[in-house]
Amino acid sequence: MKTTQNTILITGGSAGIGFEIAKLFSEQDNHVIIVGRDEERLAKAAAKLKKVTPLVGDVSKDEEVETLVKILYNDFPNLNVVINNAGSAFLNNLLETDRTFEKAQEEMLTNYLSVIRLNEKLLPLLTKQPEAAIVNVSSIVAFAPNFVLPTYGASKAALHSYTQSLRLSLSKTPVKVFELMPPLVNTDFSQAIGGANGISPLVVAEDLLKAFENNTYEIHVGRTAEFYKLFHHSPDEALLAMNPAFQS
Template sequence: MNTTANTILVTGGSAGIGLELAKALLAAGNTVIITGRDAARLKAAEAALPGVHTFRGDVAHPADVDALVQHLHNHHPALNIIVNNAGYANLNNLLDDTDTFEKAGREMLTNYLSIIRLNEKLLPLLRLQPEAAIVNVSSIVAFAPGSRLATYAASKAALHSYSQSLRVALKPAGIKVFELMPPLVNTEFSAEIGGQNGIPATQVAEEFLAALATDNYEIRVANTEAFYQLYLSSPQQALEVMNPQAAETLVP
C-alpha cells in the first residue's frame, strides 16, 4: 500500500494513538482528516498538526456520521483510507457492578457497530479510488480478555472477527483491510489500567506505517506478536498472563 499522497480519515484523532497516527501520516505526505467529540481537543490537535483537517462529531451518533460522510464527499472526494480508531472503554467488576449492560452497550456501539456503519457509508467513495484501504484499530485483548475490561475486550474480539470477514469480502473490489492491534499504550485513554507502563503511541504509529507499506494486514504491535503466538499455542496460558491476579482460579 502506498504510504504517501493518500487522503485519510482518522476517527478519534484528537488525542492518544489517533493523534500520533495523524501526525505520522501527515509527515509522510498525506492529506489527513481527524474527527473527535471534544471541540477543545480538536482545536489543540489542529494547532499541533499544521495542515490537518478536523471534523467535530461522534461516530456513535447517526446524525454526526451522516454529516461526516457528506462533508467527505463534498470536501475530500479523494478519500481512500479510513482509520477506525475512535474507542470507548469501561473498567468492569462483573461480580458487583450493576450497570454493566448499559456500559457494554456503549462500548459495543462505539468500538464495533459504529465502525460497520461508517465503513458501509463510505464504501461507495472508496470504490472510486485506484487504491483504497480500511484500517480497524483493535487490541491485544481481542485474543485474551482481562477481567477488568471484559466488555471492552468483547467489543474488540467482535471487531477482530469482522475485520477478517471484511478483508475477504472486499478483496474482489481491491480494497485492503488492515487490523492494528496494539498492546498497552501510554495514553490518557489507558491511564486507569496502568497506561504509564505501556509503549509510547509514537511506536504504534511507526509500526503501523511500516506494516502499511508492506501490506501486513494484521499488525501486531510490539509484544502483541509474542502474546498472539502464546495464545495460539495455549489459550489458557494467555488468559493467565492477562489475568495474573486470578491465575489460580483459571486452572481447570
C-alpha cells in the same frame, strides 16, 4: 499500500494513538482529516499538524455520522483511507451491578457497531479509488480478555472477527483491510487501567506505517506479537497470562 499522497480519515484523531498516526502520516505528505467530539481539543491537535482538516463529530451518534459522511463525499472525493480509531473502555466488574449493561452497550456501539456503520457508508467512495485502505484499531485483548475489561475485550473480539470477514469480502476490490492490534498504550484514554506502564503511541503509529509499506494486514504491535504466539500455542495459558491474578 502507498504511504504518501493519501487522503486519510482518522476517528478519535485529536489525542493518543489517533493523534500520533495523524502526525506521522501528515509528515509523509498525506492529507489527514481528524475527527473528534471535543472541538477545543480537536483545534489544539490540528494546530500541531501539517495538511490537516479537523471535523467535530461523534461516530457513535447516527445524525453526526450522516453529517460527517456528507462532508466527506462533497469535500473530499479522493478519500482513500479510513482509520477507525475512536474507542470507549470501562473498568467493569461482572459480579457487580454498577451499570454493567450500560457500559457494555457504549463500548459495543463505539468500538464495533459504529465502525461497521461508518465503513458501510464510506465503502462506495473507497471502492472508486485506485488504491484504498480501511484500518480498524482493535487490541491485544481481541485474542484473550482481561477480566477487569471484560466487555471492552468482547467488543474488540467482535471487531477482530468482523475485520477478518471484511478483508475477505473486499479481497477483489482496491480496498485493503488492516487491523492494528496494540497492547497497553500510554495515553490519557488508558490511565485508569495502568496506561503509564504502556508503550508510546508513536510506536503504534510507526508500526502502522511499516504495515502499509509491507502490506501486513494484521499488525501485532509490541507485546501483542509474543502474546499472539502464546495464544495459538495454548489459549488457556494466554488467558492466564492476561489475568495473572487467577494463576494458582
